[in-house]
Amino acid sequence: MGIYRFKLPDIGEGVVEAEITSWHVKLGDTVEEDQPLADAMTDKATIELTSPVDGVIKTIACEEGDMLAVGADLVVLEIEGDGEDDDAEETEAAEAPTPKPAPLENKSTATPPPVPTAPRRTSDKVQASPAVRKRADAMNIDLADVPHAGARIEHSDLDAFLLSEREDAKLTSTQSAPAAPPEKPAAAKAESHLAEGETRIKVIGLRRVIAQRMQEAKRHIPHFTYVEEIDVTALEAFRARTNEKSADNKPKLTVLPLIIRALAETLKDWPQFNALYQDEAGYVSRFEDINLGIATQTDQGLIVPVLKRAQTLSMWQMANEIARLAEAARTNTLSTEDLKGATTTLTSLGPLGGIVTTPVINRPEVAIFGPNKIRKTLALEDGEIVERKVMNFSISCDHRVIDGYDAAAMMAELRARLEDPARIFLL
Missing domain, CATH: 2.40.50.100 (RNA polymerase II/Efflux pump adaptor protein, barrel-sandwich hybrid domain)
Structure with missing residues (x-):
């Protein structure tokens, strides 16, 4: 042997x-x-x-x-x-x-x-x-x-x-230091013993990395969150018509590719949101390509694969690539390249998205976008009560490099595109 x-x-x-x-x-x-x-x-x-x-x-x-x-x-x-x-x-x-x-x-x-x-x-x-x-x-x-x-x-x-x-x-x-005080009696160490019914779970792996990054982000970045309410009735109708007429070999569109397409068009005029703040070096890097991190929940925790050059993709290309990244994240088969190069991030819980979120920025990015769930509501239109579909859309920003006015103005442009779907495809 x-x-x-x-x-x-x-x-x-x-x-x-x-x-x-x-x-x-x-x-x-x-x-x-x-x-x-x-x-x-x-x-x-x-x-x-x-x-x-x-x-x-x-x-x-x-x-x-x-x-x-x-x-x-x-x-x-x-x-x-x-x-x-x-x-x-x-x-x-x-x-x-x-x-x-x-x-x-x-x-x-x-x-x-x-x-x-x-x-x-x-x-x-x-x-x-x-x-x-x-x-x-x-x-x-x-x-x-x-x-x-x-x-x-x-x-x-x-x-x-x-x-x-x-x-x-x-x-x-x-x-060189003064003598340490005498050790505390065992009774003072009670906090180290398991309490009745207590279970301790060691923080390791991806959960540890997430904890560290969130702590660093909150410690270094002065966050502020702005929320806009968007009427997505026309957008949802457009999506339904598109899915009815799409070929059988194409995936059914979710609202996510439409949001990303609208976001990509909007950020062409607002490059300060598609940026990284290298605070220790003292400069901000802006990018022409929108490499969008897509926060994806898995059994191991939150993973953020990157949708590369989102501004160049059609809705169907986005849908296919988002599905590929999500499946690879869930099966732990993402490549190193799939996880690199994000310039900003979008996080969404889909139907579980709640009314409002205040997402935490993925440092050194300067913004993170958070669409919330679509819900039905009643609205007054031309003196009539009508049913509409609305969605709150959150954005958290690094206040060191983005002002509240710019966040509000940018979100107004994004809202206009999402409320009139034709504008998503107008150059």
């Missing part, structure tokens, strides 16, 4: 760590080659990690929700025949003990390791894999500073170096 160490692979695109969002195996399981082991989530995508060999799971790297460095052991398997040479690893461990690395913090909250005050020495002659070099560069670590016992620096050496730096920083802080 031998040992095979399956390490978290280099996912590329500058990724140095990933969150293990779910395990498909447990200790002692017998697995076959290509059998799914775990799902790993980065800032760019979620990938399924499969076993490269047949074997039995002997160790698992971490719990669900923990961060794991590229190149670190994901699982260790016991396999038939000769495995890796563990003797060399044990010798190396004896010469340079490396404590079990703590899971790496999330990038958005992690404190980078201290930068050496001495002039940086070149690390060109230090032997290390491209993944190790990329990870060290991302954390501003000079490989020449990293102790290692083997012929080249491994991820475990980086982990040990980071851990020692943190311990040194903690020791320095302890020596």
Whole structure:
């Protein structure tokens, strides 16, 4: 019998760590080659990690929700025949003990390791894999500073170096700070114990990413929301006639492609809404193409695939592409390209849309559009009471770059197009 160490692979695109969002195996399981082991989530995508060999799971790297460095052991398997040479690893461990690395913090909250005050020495002659070099560069670590016992620096050496730096920083802080107050009695820690009937659910994966992004958006962006009521009676009649006359091979139109078409025409005159505010760099980027994020609810949470160059698409092209993106989001088959490049976002709950929403902007975008559900109402028209179909339409804006007057004026133009469908198609 031998040992095979399956390490978290280099996912590329500058990724140095990933969150293990779910395990498909447990200790002692017998697995076959290509059998799914775990799902790993980065800032760019979620990938399924499969076993490269047949074997039995002997160790698992971490719990669900923990961060794991590229190149670190994901699982260790016991396999038939000769495995890796563990003797060399044990010798190396004896010469340079490396404590079990703590899971790496999330990038958005992690404190980078201290930068050496001495002039940086070149690390060109230090032997290390491209993944190790990329990870060290991302954390501003000079490989020449990293102790290692083997012929080249491994991820475990980086982990040990980071851990020692943190311990040194903690020791320095302890020596310079006043003595800590005595620990509180156990009764004061009652909040850490489960209350009767309490269930705790760890916030991991997509839910964690959503939480972080929403928190960043609300912390950085001064939101304001403007709501316009739109009479969509004519629009709904136009949609019904179009669906009656459409070919059998075309999808039935929902109201969404019509809204997007009207929005694309309107934003030609209002480019400040189709923009990104790079606040830390101090500039706003405006775009000719409307790459519209379509917020889509899935079992894993809210995903925002991107409808590319929406202003160039016909209603049918939009309907087909929206259906493709929605299905890919629900089945977790979106490509990285499907998720990149949004310049503004539309979020809609369809029939569940409520009367009014106040959507949160997807930073660094400056606006997010939120059509609400269509409802019937009675209106007075030429002295007669008539039934109309109306929809409230919300827009949340970044008040640093968009004024309330501009939001109201832009929404008035959008309302005019939606209330007179012919204007949607007039250039």
